[in-house]
Amino acid sequence: MIRWFFIITIGYSILLLCSCNKQEQYGFDENDTIRGIWGQTILYDEFGFAVTNNEGIQIIAHCVDTLGNNTNGDFIVFDTTLTTITDSKGFWQFNKAPGGLYFIECIKEGFCKNTVYNYSYDTLRADTLDVLYLSVKPQAEVSLDSISLQSTMLNLSRTVSFNSSQSAQYMLSTWYFFDTSSQVSASKYVYAYMSGAAVGKGGDQQSLTTKKPLDKLYESGITEGKTVYVSCAVDNAKYVQYYNEQGLVVYPNISQLSTVKSFVMPVED
Structure with a gap:
């Protein structure tokens, strides 16, 4: 009895171990339903080649959302700033980002800045932006x-x-x-x-x-x-x-x- 219980326990443990699959989500999985804004930013050197490590690029998103009118009839504006940094592949994400009009900056010391203006996002979807590029000043x-x-x-x-x-x-x-x-x-x-x-x-x-x-x-x-x-x-x-x-x-x-x-x-x- 104890022997069979031991065999069943070991078998169940192996089944659980095999079924575990750790995945890093970057917003490109078609089965991913997390709402938010996803993107990738790639660095280029002065020779026109992609840099192998794209980690540490600052992504700063400014969101302005109009929530309606106050008692005086003026617009109520909600201004939010979101920040994150890229991983080694240049991927970044803002999970559950607020809806509104976005101005998104990509900044890395030694490289030019790149920016997305007037990007409209609502909270009902997960959006992936086009790949953004940063390169060094021309030599x-x-x-x-x-x-x-x-x-x-x-x-x-x-x-x-x-x-x-x-x-x-x-x-x-x-x-x-x-x-x-x-x-x-x-x-x-x-x-x-x-x-x-x-x-x-x-x-x-x-x-x-x-x-x-x-x-x-x-x-x-x-x-x-x-x-x-x-x-x-x-x-x-x-x-x-x-x-x-x-x-x-x-x-x-x-x-x-x-x-x-x-x-x-x-x-x-």
């Missing part, structure tokens, strides 16, 4: 050498100077910003355009002339005879951009702009 500077017109084709000549302390080659992109004001910049422009990549290592220089048709400038509202001001900047091959609260694209990695040059949009005879 280079750029000069806008010249601008010339050939009929309806714009020639943009620039030189990229690579200044990384590493001996390995890396890739960079170049942004051109156009505006009708001489104050053109990465935050003030009517049209932005990315050119071909530049590849080099620390100490190298690369010059390139890009040919750009004028049709996109016309489509952006710039008219014939108008003076157009141009500036350029380098960014990583794995570049980061996001929309701010005004709906303007922000380029958080751009810190150095070239000098401004100008040309006049041609007038048809």
